[in-house]
Amino acid sequence: MIIAFYIKQEKFSESLTSTNPIRLQIDSNGSTLLFADSRIFQLGLAISGIVEIGTQVEDKLGEGKHGIVWKGKMSNGQDIAAKVMKISFDPSADQKERLMMAMTEARKLTTTDHENIVKGLGFEIGREWFMLVMKLMKETVRHKIDRAFGQRLLEKEALEILQQALEGLVYLHSLKPKPIVHRDLKCSNLLISQREVIKLGDFGLVHTISPTETGSTDPASAPKRSYGSAFWQAPEVVASSVNYVYGRKADVW
Numbered sequence: 232m233i234i235a236f237y238i239k240q241e242k243f244s245e246s247l248t249s250t251n252p253i254r255l256q257i258d259s260n261g262s263t264l265l266f267a268d269s270r271i272f273q274l275g276l277a278i279s280g281i282v283e284i285g286t287q288v289e290d291k292l293g294e295g296k297h298g299i300v301w302k303g304k305m306s307n308g309q310d311i312a313a314k315v316m317k318i319s320f321d322p323s324a325d326q327k328e329r330l331m332m333a334m335t336e337a338r339k340l341t342t343t344d345h346e347n348i349v350k351g352l353g354f355e356i357g358r359e360w361f362m363l364v365m366k367l368m369k370e371t372v373r374h375k376i377d378r379a380f381g382q383r384l385l386e387k388e389a390l391e392i393l394q395q396a397l398e399g400l401v402y403l404h405s406l407k408p409k410p411i412v413h414r415d416l417k418c419s420n421l422l423i424s425q426r427e428v429i430k431l432g433d434f435g436l437v438h439t440i441s442p443t444e445t446g447s448t449d450p451a452s453a454p455k456r457s458y459g460s461a462f463w464q465a466p467e468v469v470a471s472s473v474n475y476v477y478g479r480k481a482d483v484w
Contacts, residue, residue: 299314299315311365311367312364312367312368314362318361333361336435343402343406346398346430347429347431349365349366349431370423392421399430400482403482409441410439411437412438412481412482413431413482415436415463419433420433465477466484
């Protein structure tokens with residue numbers, strides 16, 4: 232079933248500075264709604280109701296290179312997180328690349344289905360913004376460590392986090408016909424649900440590869456550039472600028 236978000240009130244880019252929540256109507260009758268302010272709709276879950284996204288400081292969950300994440304709620308009471316990236320009508324080459332990454336993240340999060348992967352509810356591209364709606368998580372592993380005020384995690388806790396993260400990673404690496412390489416695994420991208428389940432998040436840098444008969448990465452499908460957070464990169468990722476091929480093993484590093 233195809234469903235679509237559409238702006239019900241003012242433009243989202245203008246509303247970010249207002250005190251009113253952003254309201255988006257979700258239609259679940261199987262039709263695709265196209266308005267002048269929206270161009271593309273791709274959603275993977277049949278849901279209906281009103282989504283309200285707060286725009287106050289306390290509603291801001293995080294901010295990164297690819298946008299701001301806001302806290303929101305659906306009319307059925309479900310808490311959500313909305314990642315919003317502002318775009319221009321005639322985007323630059325750099326912004327087009329970031330938009331393509333955002334589209335890739337949205338498609339992967341709305342089509343993958345695993346307990347240890349953050350669930351994407353849907354996404355939309357408007358003339359001035361891109362938005363990805365996901366289930367709201369309690370915190371990240373990074374936040375959990377920070378809350379400990381410098382104390383180390385217990386070995387049992389660390390092993391449980393690693394086990395669940397690896398289960399999500401094995402799922403991505405085992406997808407057919409093309410496995411997914413995450414490329415940006417770190418504590419701030421490991422999220423914790425309300426039920427204390429570890430989930431892989433931030434799919435902005437994911438890359439699909441074609442494995443060979445021996446299971447290695449086909450060089451033709453391997454990532455061509457070094458992406459990710461510098462201190463978390465595998466050696467082959469750092470060296471990718473000099474024609475080193477990297478694939479799933481880089482995530483394990």
